[in-house]
Amino acid sequence: MKAVERIAQHYLLKQLPKATAFVAMDGLVVDASDSWLNVFGIHPKNSAEINILHLYPERDGLRKKLSSNKSFSIRHQTGSGTMAKWFESTFAPWFDEKENVVGSIIQTDDISREMAMELELEKVNNILKTKSEVAQVGCWEYDIATEQLFWCEETKKIHMVPPSYHPNVADAIAFYKQGYSRNKISMLFHSAIHEGTPFNKKLTILTQTGEEKWVSVAGRPLSENGKIVKLFGTIQDITEQVTTETRIKQHQQLLTALIDNLPLNVFVKDLDSKKILVNKAECDYLGKSAKEVIGKTDFDHYDKEVAKISREEDLEVIRTLKPMLGKETISIKKDGQITYFLTSKIPLFDLEGKISGLIGIGMDITAMKKKEDQLRNLINITSVQNKKLINFAHIVSHNLRSHSANFSMLLKFLSEEKDEAEKAHIMTMLNQASDSLLETLENLNQVVDINTNVTLSKKPLNLNESIDKVRQNLSAFLEKNKVKIINNIPQDMVVWSVPAYLDSIILNLVTNAVKYRSPERSPIITMDAKKRNKTLIFSVSDNGLGIDLERYGDKIFGMYKTFHNRKDAKGIGLYIIKNQIEAMGGSITVNSEVDKGATFNVYFNEESK
Amino acid sequence: MYISMKKVSSIFIVDDDPITVFGIKKVLKPVAICDDIQIFQNGKEAFDALKERTENNRCIPEVIFLDINMPIMDGWDFLEELMGLDIKERIIINMITSSIDPLDYQKWNEYKDRCPHTLNFKNKPIFKIETSDLDSIDMAS
Numbered sequence: 001m002k003a004v005e006r007i008a009q010h011y012l013l014k015q016l017p018k019a020t021a022f023v024a025m026d027g028l029v030v031d032a033s034d035s036w037l038n039v040f041g042i043h044p045k046n047s048a049e050i051n052i053l054h055l056y057p058e059r060d061g062l063r064k065k066l067s068s069n070k071s072f073s074i075r076h077q078t079g080s081g082t083m084a085k086w087f088e089s090t091f092a093p094w095f096d097e098k099e100n101v102v103g104s105i106i107q108t109d110d111i112s113r114e115m116a117m118e119l120e121l122e123k124v125n126n127i128l129k130t131k132s133e134v135a136q137v138g139c140w141e142y143d144i145a146t147e148q149l150f151w152c153e154e155t156k157k158i159h160m161v162p163p164s165y166h167p168n169v170a171d172a173i174a175f176y177k178q179g180y181s182r183n184k185i186s187m188l189f190h191s192a193i194h195e196g197t198p199f200n201k202k203l204t205i206l207t208q209t210g211e212e213k214w215v216s217v218a219g220r221p222l223s224e225n226g227k228i229v230k231l232f233g234t235i236q237d238i239t240e241q242v243t244t245e246t247r248i249k250q251h252q253q254l255l256t257a258l259i260d261n262l263p264l265n266v267f268v269k270d271l272d273s274k275k276i277l278v279n280k281a282e283c284d285y286l287g288k289s290a291k292e293v294i295g296k297t298d299f300d301h302y303d304k305e306v307a308k309i310s311r312e313e314d315l316e317v318i319r320t321l322k323p324m325l326g327k328e329t330i331s332i333k334k335d336g337q338i339t340y341f342l343t344s345k346i347p348l349f350d351l352e353g354k355i356s357g358l359i360g361i362g363m364d365i366t367a368m369k370k371k372e373d374q375l376r377n378l379i380n381i382t383s384v385q386n387k388k389l390i391n392f393a394h395i396v397s398h399n400l401r402s403h404s405a406n407f408s409m410l411l412k413f414l415s416e417e418k419d420e421a422e423k424a425h426i427m428t429m430l431n432q433a434s435d436s437l438l439e440t441l442e443n444l445n446q447v448v449d450i451n452t453n454v455t456l457s458k459k460p461l462n463l464n465e466s467i468d469k470v471r472q473n474l475s476a477f478l479e480k481n482k483v484k485i486i487n488n489i490p491q492d493m494v495v496w497s498v499p500a501y502l503d504s505i506i507l508n509l510v511t512n513a514v515k516y517r518s519p520e521r522s523p524i525i526t527m528d529a530k531k532r533n534k535t536l537i538f539s540v541s542d543n544g545l546g547i548d549l550e551r552y553g554d555k556i557f558g559m560y561k562t563f564h565n566r567k568d569a570k571g572i573g574l575y576i577i578k579n580q581i582e583a584m585g586g587s588i589t590v591n592s593e594v595d596k597g598a599t600f601n602v603y604f605n606e607e608s609k
Numbered sequence: 610m611y612i613s614m615k616k617v618s619s620i621f622i623v624d625d626d627p628i629t630v631f632g633i634k635k636v637l638k639p640v641a642i643c644d645d646i647q648i649f650q651n652g653k654e655a656f657d658a659l660k661e662r663t664e665n666n667r668c669i670p671e672v673i674f675l676d677i678n679m680p681i682m683d684g685w686d687f688l689e690e691l692m693g694l695d696i697k698e699r700i701i702i703n704m705i706t707s708s709i710d711p712l713d714y715q716k717w718n719e720y721k722d723r724c725p726h727t728l729n730f731k732n733k734p735i736f737k738i739e740t741s742d743l744d745s746i747d748m749a750s
Contacts, residue, residue, distance in 0.1 A: 398710070
């Protein structure tokens with residue numbers, strides 16, 4: 001009967017679709033469904049004497065569990081590699097009619113799919129975790145209903161809190177730096193919850209350990225049925241990035257400040273000589289903003305010729321790859337303003353070492369140039385003065401020496417002379433020598449006076465009044481020589497001069513014109529005056545003997561130079577007025593043709609007063 | 610003391626300073642016998658006279674006293690013009706100057722080499738004249 005029962009039972013069990021087995025306390029399989037046997041690869045015909053302790057791993061552990069009379073489950077595997085299958089067997093105590101445990105009922109499920117999914121999930125989680133670790137991006141989640149805030153591991157790491165840390169909203173916000181960052185995050189969090197506005201902001205936090213960090217924090221609301229239920233977001237440590245950015249910005253600012261504050265014109269040009277960078281000095285010089293200058297060439301700012309030269313320099317630098325250093329250049333802007341520069345052009349290479357343009361540096365040396373010119377002028381004046389001095393020294397030494405030589409000669413004669421008449425003759429000569437020495441000294445004194453009295457002030461003088469005064473003084477002399485004077489000078493012509501010098505100039509020029517008259521013509525003197533720029537030109541022309549300028553041109557204004565055989569020619573008048581005119585910053589020239597006459601032009605400098 | 614009196618056929622004095630001319634004439638008296646002493650105010654006058662003499666085959670001056678600083682034509686210009694004339698005789702030219710300008714001395718040195726005549730350089734004051742000043746050294750006897 002027992003056998004019949006068993007068969008019937010066996011038959012029932014055998015067909016169960018779910019893998020099921022009954023085992024005795026010692027693990028011996030009492031009965032099992034074909035599907036269960038199939039899990040372990042056992043043919044139903046060989047199902048006798050099977051002990052599960054041989055089928056499952058961890059025999060000892062299993063034995064213990066079986067005797068514990070409790071439900072449990074075991075995961076186990078069959079096959080390997082791609083043929084591997086995962087199963088889960090659930091053990092439940094097997095009671096008899098008297099509620100005594102007689103064994104276990106095992107139900108086994110194929111969990112290969114679940115296991116694969118679980119593995120996949122784990123893999124994905126791992127990847128995510130790695131990713132978030134590498135990118136230093138943490139995530140967070142906030143449940144509005146429960147007011148629960150969740151931080152992932154990376155988020156905790158960023159805040160430098162232990163993994164066991166449980167955040168809440170108030171604490172989380174308190175991590176943000178007081179002031180802008182904390183205010184901003186509160187606001188963003190609030191509007192995300194209430195208005196569903198997503199956010200993404202760079203803010204500063206102070207970590208648990210007090211370290212200041214830059215984070216990029218983003219949040220996005222999740223809605224269910226049109227109601228915001230959750231906020232989900234990320235947080236990223238961007239301290240390094242921000243620091244680097246700040247450093248780059250600082251470098252850039254330093255560079256810009258440096259370039260802009262250099263007292264040099266700095267520009268960068270591309271291969272077409274178009275400006276791609278200019279500093280403040282260059283903009284100021286061009287009188288344009290950087291925007292107006294960039295992309296333009298020199299042809300847009302400078303005189304055509306100047307721009308051409310500049311372009312040629314650029315091409316030379318680009319072609320030879322050799323810098324042009326400290327070249328003196330002239331820039332003429334379109335408005336005609338001339339500036340002198342000390343210009344350098346240095347080839348500019350890109351990251352691959354290929355020429356990409358040039359860097360230009362220009363130093364404005366206009367002021368220096370002007371000073372140099374002034375200095376050169378001064379040197380010229382000085383050398384002229386020096387020449388004058390040497391000349392004067394020679395004149396002095398020569399003239400004084402010739403007088404003193406005469407004195408000693410005559411005195412020696414006198415001491416040796418016996419004849420009284422001859423003695424008297426020598427005495428007369430000594431007197432003459434003394435007179436001419438006095439005259440020479442007077443002349444020299446006059447010249448010295450002119451050259452030392454540079455402080456004598458010029459006054460505005462009516463030219464005609466001065467001429468009339470001289471004519472009055474010379475009236476007898478002029479009348480005697482039947483001189484005709486033609487005065488073309490406008491009545492109100494005013495000249496700036498030292499009064500005494502003007503008289504001397506007029507007197508000398510008039511008397512010279514009469515002295516060197518032609519014996520064949522009665523003397524005619526013509527006077528003119530005109531103003532040109534800052535100069536008044538006073539001309540005195542005569543119809544006299546004239547002078548061979550080719551022969552004497554450079555000597556005519558020299559001291560003691562006379563060119564006509566006249567007793568009253570001393571060679572001092574023209575020398576003195578030339579000195580007087582030059583002392584007033586003017587000049588004198590002469591035009592003449594032999595036996596036609598001479599014209600003296602006096603240039604009064606009206607600029608220096 | 611033996612004083613040689615030199616017989617000189619013709620002497621030119623070219624100087625615009627009458628005192629110097631007087632002095633030269635005075636110091637010439639004890640050393641030279643000359644019936645033909647001519648005075649000129651400047652180089653041009655002397656040159657014109659010299660030229661006239663050569664053209665008319667008249668006696669050329671044996672000795673010339675020549676000032677350097679003169680109007681119209683100075684001593685150097687006179688020398689330059691003189692060298693342009695075809696004169697076979699060697700003239701003794703005494704350049705007389707009060708100048709102590711080394712440039713004048715240098716110029717004299719240059720002219721001395723170029724000039725076919727005897728060129729002496731004498732600084733004022735002139736107290737006496739040696740017979741050598743009236744005679745070329747190579748012609749001295």
